[in-house]
Amino acid sequence: MAVPPLLALRGVTKHFGAVQALADVDLTIRAGEVVALMGDNGAGKSTLVKVIAGVSLADRGVIEWQGEPVHVRRPRDATHLGIATVYQDLALCDNLDVVGNLFLGREIRRIGVLDEVEMERRTRDLLSTLAIRIPNVRVPVAALSGGQRQTVAIARSLLGDPKVVLLDEPTASLGVQQTAQVLDLVERMRDHGLGILLISHNMGDVKAVADLAAVLRLGRNNGFFNVNTTSHEQIIASITGATGDAVTRRGSPPGEAEW
């Protein structure tokens, strides 16, 4: 008997007024697996992430957590289940140091006073488990590079011991080297047995770390692909929804252009 997936969505549907943002979307995330969620702008990626994270509610559909149907009505529900979300804008406080940001809102205290030493120790433990290299956890995050900030944001999401992590465009604003850092981290998280949903525009990233690619188009599932056995062109065609259109006919993989 196979282990049930960590997270499974079935027939998730969401309307905004007359606009159908999601229609009967299915998605499955297993432990130790990176699923790339791909799609054009307005395909419904963000809406789907919000539904999973409990920020907005689906009109219809079932969310199953480890085989059991669950209700995710508020962000807190998702957090309690073990779903962590890292949004694109990171939501870090620039003036606080790495430790301060990691423990913001869940400070460890001793007799009412911040236990800085314990928080710093746990921060170091967490960072070294993930082989994240931050020269000093006591510098304000404003002083870190974009890639380091991204890894701090991801590390923060891991403090609550989640099982599934949603990463919203984690490499969108990063250079090549910093992108590599973040992708390495994603791989290490997978090796620790986390299920990861990676929202990305970037075929290169997806090819590098994802096991599966789930493509959304106009709010509907438009194919699941095994990234290792599928060509760029097939996935791109699925995203644009036009097999044999101008893009594919030109023969060059347009995904490369995004690098």
Next chain:
Amino acid sequence: MVSGRRIDLKGHAETVRHRMSSGEFGSFPVVLGLLLIWVIFQSLNSNFLSPRNLSNLSVDIVGTGLIAVGIVFVLLVGEIDLSVGSVSGFGAVMFAVLNVQNGMAEWLAVIVAVLCGTAIGLVHGFFYARVGVPAFVVTLAGLLGWSGLMLYLLGTSGTVNLDDEGLVATLTRHYFGSVAVAYGVAALGTAVYFLASYRDRRHRRATGMPRRSLSEIALRTCVVGVIVFAAAYVLNQFRGLPLALLIFLVVVAGLDLLLRRTPYGRRVYAVGGGAEAARRAGVNIVRVRISVFAVSASMAVVGGLFLASRITSASQTSGTGLLLLNAIAAAVIGGVSLFGGHGTTWSAFLGILVIQSIGSGMALLGIQAAVQFMITGGVLLAAVVVDSLVRQAQKAHGRA
């Protein structure tokens, strides 16, 4: 292990360098400026650094300084409170009317006045954080409204004289004549500083984390010790440790602990550094925002009581004039960022020391107020320019 330590050393150097440029060590320029001001005035008039003048200076800074400490809280979340002058005047008059005209016990009148300040702050905070009116406008309305209420309370009596021997008058009048008190407080302060650093180091060593070296702790303790013992020595040359200064220092240190060592303080900084990030991390930003206005207005009343104590009266002019501007300027000159998230209560202490030193020096030299305003204005501008430059540098640095 050796390489690990080297990295830590490098990291430490980086922290220091970064803090210098990010305003965390914003006190360096102020301290430098303060020393410069003292040297200049001393060279122009040898009475400036006399124990008598310094002792008076140390009492003069307290009223406005306490108000500035409250403003630090509001500035930390990136907002401004323009009402503190009026609120301080209102608080002083409230106290005077309750105590002198209605015969309420002094201690009770003090508590009622401070609680009125807290309530006023809660009202400001409510309109800003809940209703969404810009703090600038809310507190501008407060500036007018509360001074109106103060005049209403005073009614036909333009001035209420306080009891010369009363509790409030004692606040700025009492000096601990015994030299042992000033030295004892200095010794206690130094010892507490040393023990706190030492315990932190031991705790860190027990958990195998990077820590300050013993020699660094010793050096820092020495610096602190030299400063406080020198201050105690000078104060003992005149009339001893002023009660007002002792209260001021205790309040500044206590609120500094609140801001930097408690979850509440951490959240105040977080809201100032990124309100949206703080909200997503589960911080109740509405509550934090309301609370800082409550602190600001409460401290305004406390400061107002000290100002009234200095002249043993509350009148129509209480809390008017340059009080508001001096209080805000003190916080900013001391290194509190107007953009939120940077600065401590010690910034207010240093800032008010700068402003009051200029005032005192000018008065000694017999320079008219006009020049004094211009110079204080220049110092304020310089402080804000430094803040902006640091911020720009930080932005460029952070995005790199």
